[in-house]
Amino acid sequence: MTTTIALSRPFDRTWVLGAIRQIEADFQRSSDTHLIPLPVPGFPGIDLYLKDESSHPTGSLKHRLARSLFLYALCNGWLREGSTVVEASSGSTAISEAYFARLIGLPFIAVMPAATSTEKVAAIEFQGGRCHLVEDAMAIYSESQRLAEEFGGHYMDQFTYAERATDWRSNNNIAESIFEQMRLERYPVPSWLISSAGTGGTVATLGRYVRYRARPTRVCAADPERSVFFDHYVSRAPGLCLQEGSRIEGIGRPRVEASFLPAVIDAMVQVPDVWSIAAMYELSARLGRTVGASTGTNLVATLACMAQMRANGEAGSVVTLLCDSGQRYGHTYYSEDWLERAGLNCPQERAAVAATLDSGEIAEALSASWRLAGELASAP
Template sequence: MKTNSAAARRSERIWVPAAIRRIEADFQRSSDTHLIPLPLCGFPGIDLYLKDESSHPTGSLKHRLARSLFLYALCNGWLRADSTVVEASSGSTAISEAYFARLLGLPFVAVMPSSTSTEKIAAITFQGGRCHLVGDPLTIYSESQRLADELGGHYMDQFTYAERATDWRANNNIAESIFQQMRLEQHPIPTWLVSSAGTGGTVATLGRYVRYCARPTLVCAADPERSVFFDHYLSRQRDLCQHECSRIEGIGRPRVEASFLPEVIDAMVKVPDVWSLAAMQELSARLGRTVGPSTGTNLIAALACMAQMRERGEQGSVVTLLCDSGQRYGHTYYSDEWLQDNGLNCHAERAALAASLDSGQLPRELPARWQIAGELAAV
């Protein structure tokens, strides 16, 4: 229970700066993530790069978001030494938030869809958190708030605060890091930045930063099936929703989230799930290590950008995100039995994609399956 006593306020003034210092010290111990070139002989003059976010201490892009959310909550006076942190998450954000909660000595509860992979649940538990599973993905929001109220804690609410917690001008900014790392490349100013949307916070950061710095770079957002973001991009209707959970963990949402800002996005690609998984598998083979399914979604959207550049005779660079490792999905996306049971067998699509990356020609079946909007509409 919150208290406004003088003793409590004095205690908070001591604890909050110490908590911020712990988070900042953790940041100082961390190095930046790698930018990996991926040569593709089918696209001469067009360079593709992967920003490898799997190398963060908690193994995913969401490490950046979790750090920003904790600093935002601390500086807003929402977290105290006795707070229980609660978050609605499909897994990766919860893993990262559990890490920071443990760093501050705070209990952590993740409210997640029951379809979340066992590997992600185990990773949250390893970081000291506990998991509260729900059947309907639309209930994770209300259930998170209910638990926070019941426990006298704080609901972090990544889907509302992701775009505002991150400093999109500079500090702790993935966009600034990309442009810094591209400085000595053949095409240092990317033609496209490509990112899938979970909360929408990363895409918002990319879009805002290129506008703030007056870059000519375009931003493309990738969306999986069973998500409303693409339809919202087209219609701007905020009341869109659907009750099926995205089959690509970590991205896509059943409702329009406050952090998704279509105004800063130049194009969108809605990627069929089977093609996301085909791209995940093919990219893993080419890198020599496994990647997660949202990275496959990103690769397909990047392919749309590269295909347009090739058609127009343009040279340049495209940067997308390697969101997390495939190690978290051994019992799902890397299981042939699981793929078969879920109607996601992607052997034919992977073979077609491999030929496309080597030839520069889009797989014949893909343009009929994906949906494209914005600056890519002519692809």
């Protein structure tokens, strides 16, 4: 007697294929993000570019990740028609996932730290999602799993699946896009790619891609002060944990995440939050539009890479990420009252960042406060 096992009901398969088609159609409607050159007078012979991920339909770098996570979940059979999608997120990933959930007709719940900016909460709700706020940043994981089980849905778990859901070999991932856009520049192969780490998925994509394509490009990860990634990179200790979460939304983690792969990273910079905010303000002034604090973190780490190149007499290009717009942070990073309460007012630091960009000399206060590891450990 032959036993036939039905792996998927016909209407499930039809719905899944239709959902994948909707997501792919959305991708075809979207153009690539811009690569913006930024003049840096203090570093002649070194060209700096910003990959502007704020121009995605949901306004941040996390749009790429959310698309990949949904396709990964659909192709693995984890999502069904009517499934409730749950995610642990400090905001930007949740905004993007809410967008894709609404696109394919699924309810969405974001489990977020209570300190998440009100602008991000509003953006999630605008996309049709629901926000579930928790006081303890470490509780977002267990609470997400609990809600997924309660509603019979699926916990997307970006912190586990970010590095494996993204196709790092091709398919217009962010690394491939950068190299394609750099083809006609003065230095088409970047000396450094710099990205902050939230899940670690973007840094993993960059690191894997340059190895896969046999590029000499080095990859630097930027980390805020309330995060374990830098110390994990140095020690490889898996059990590192902090009781407080990052103040730079979207990056840094209080525990080591599965998607953070230190072996594909050539260097790391841990940036004090006050310098991230200072760089955010100075870069916003030079671009003529606001950026988020994680982009400030990226810029400070980029300065470390450029300083090493300058010290070594090396010409070339560096590319970092403009993660999102400052419009999402009107009640936090762009609020004088909030900065005062957080102890992050930074007029002196901002002046020092400006002087560094214009002179090429790293401000003494900055070099005394950042932490460098990997190939940057001996940088100025």
